[in-house]
Amino acid sequence: MAEVDWARMKAHELRALAEAGAVVILPIASIEQHGPHLPVMTDTRLGQEVALRAARKAQAVRPVVVAPVVWSGLSEHHMPYGGTLTVSHATFRALIRDLVEAIARHGFRDILISNSHGGNIVAMKQICDELSEQVDATLVGVTYVMEAARAYADILEDQPFIMHACEGETAMMMVCEPDLVDASDLASLADGMREGPDFLSAGKTAYRWRPFTHMTGNGVAGNPARANAGKGELMLEAGAEALAQLIVDPATWAPPVDRRGEGTGGVPFRR
Numbered sequence: 001m002a003e004v005d006w007a008r009m010k011a012h013e014l015r016a017l018a019e020a021g022a023v024v025i026l027p028i029a030s031i032e033q034h035g036p037h038l039p040v041m042t043d044t045r046l047g048q049e050v051a052l053r054a055a056r057k058a059q060a061v062r063p064v065v066v067a068p069v070v071w072s073g074l075s076e077h078h079m080p081y082g083g084t085l086t087v088s089h090a091t092f093r094a095l096i097r098d099l100v101e102a103i104a105r106h107g108f109r110d111i112l113i114s115n116s117h118g119g120n121i122v123a124m125k126q127i128c129d130e131l132s133e134q135v136d137a138t139l140v141g142v143t144y145v146m147e148a149a150r151a152y153a154d155i156l157e158d159q160p161f162i163m164h165a166c167e168g169e170t171a172m173m174m175v176c177e178p179d180l181v182d183a184s185d186l187a188s189l190a191d192g193m194r195e196g197p198d199f200l201s202a203g204k205t206a207y208r209w210r211p212f213t214h215m216t217g218n219g220v221a222g223n224p225a226r227a228n229a230g231k232g233e234l235m236l237e238a239g240a241e242a243l244a245q246l247i248v249d250p251a252t253w254a255p256p257v258d259r260r261g262e263g264t265g266g267v268p269f270r271r
């Protein structure tokens with residue numbers, strides 16, 4: 001099986017991959033508190049694992065390479081618990097722009113920004129909006145827990161979707177970093193599972209920013225007691241499969257349709 005990890009390859013191997021039309025996955029994540037039982041690298045580690053597995057699945061159809069994970073994400077809402085390294089929106093945007101531009105300058109034309117942290121979702125979309133007109137590449141942004149949401153709903157027992165340091169993330173970390181999961185008292189950790197609107201909403205549809213402390217006392221949202229490694233393996237594979245399907249689907253990368261026709265009012269459109 002061909003190498004898919006950018007950081008492990010030589011420069012000429014990466015030049016060959018650009019020449020071969022490879023997709024680049026640029027994972028973006030966070031270093032932030034994940035309760036008393038998981039390390040702060042959780043989103044970074046899981047984002048890397050899902051991206052590498054997706055690349056190995058997709059490379060049967062077209063070459064894929066996974067850039068190093070951008071661990072520096074937007075985690076202001078987790079700062080009150082300690083251990084969290086957040087950056088400003090301006091820094092995040094500048095960093096992703098610079099990395100996307102560097103990747104595109106090497107000739108890669110299809111770039112998948114693969115996000116593994118909820119706090120990055122809005123900014124990721126804004127960055128894609130802004131850069132799509134500026135960079136000579138097609139940019140697609142995805143959050144794997146959303147892309148695989150249907151599969152995850154079937155696997156999870158106590159939660160409808162992946163939350164935080166929860167049944168799902170704890171299960172996947174039991175596979176990726178078993179020595180770093182403190183499973184000594186998972187039964188006491190369930191928190192943040194209250195019914196009703198989430199901590200970032202108000203009224204019927206309004207958005208209100210609040211810290212994560214509005215939702216949970218110990219930094220956990222969900223029930224880690226339901227986690228096990230078998231479930232974690234299923235979830236890692238489901239996330240990777242969802243990303244692989246996205247990558248190999250030609251429609252993901254096809255240019256936008258231009259339905260304008262010749263012109264209106266007798267005046268042609270600028271091309």
Ligand SMILES: [Zn+2]
Nearest residue numbers: 042043165169
């Ligand atoms: Zn997480």
